[in-house]
Amino acid sequence: MKKAVDVLILLMLCIFLFSGCQPQQTEVINFEKIANATKIEYTHYLSGTNTTEIIENTDAINQIANWLNELSLDEIFFSENEIPTDVEGGERYSFTVYELEESNIHFDYIINDTEDCYIQYNTKWYIAKNPISPTFINR
Numbered sequence: 001m002k003k004a005v006d007v008l009i010l011l012m013l014c015i016f017l018f019s020g021c022q023p024q025q026t027e028v029i030n031f032e033k034i035a036n037a038t039k040i041e042y043t044h045y046l047s048g049t050n051t052t053e054i055i056e057n058t059d060a061i062n063q064i065a066n067w068l069n070e071l072s073l074d075e076i077f078f079s080e081n082e083i084p085t086d087v088e089g090g091e092r093y094s095f096t097v098y099e100l101e102e103s104n105i106h107f108d109y110i111i112n113d114t115e116d117c118y119i120q121y122n123t124k125w126y127i128a129k130n131p132i133s134p135t136f137i138n139r
Helices: 002-020 031-035 058-070
Strands: 039-046 049-055 073-076 091-098 105-113 116-121 124-128
Touching (some): 049 058
Antiparallel strands (some): 116 124
């Protein structure tokens, strides 16, 4: 009887180890899809004005994908009233990445300060641990 209880406990531990304690899959930005985009449209918001551009040049699209790939991002969680947008003096880039047969990718790059930058990708927020200004974009 004791062996049966020991085996049952061991089985339950194995079940918990292999199912309940798995790290949750997080949605990540697919840089390869961005690099293979047919075009990227972005809107730059700064000081109450906005400018929209469309990029169809493959080299420029690759520069955007490389820029994103160089960013070191950590997912961060905010309550609804503390989302880091519309900071006075801040700027934002809203990107739409167009793919041939897939759904489009939307993300924002928010620059509140040179060391205070975020990416919003779908419903998730990421803080850029190494903020890099998108200098390759026409200003």
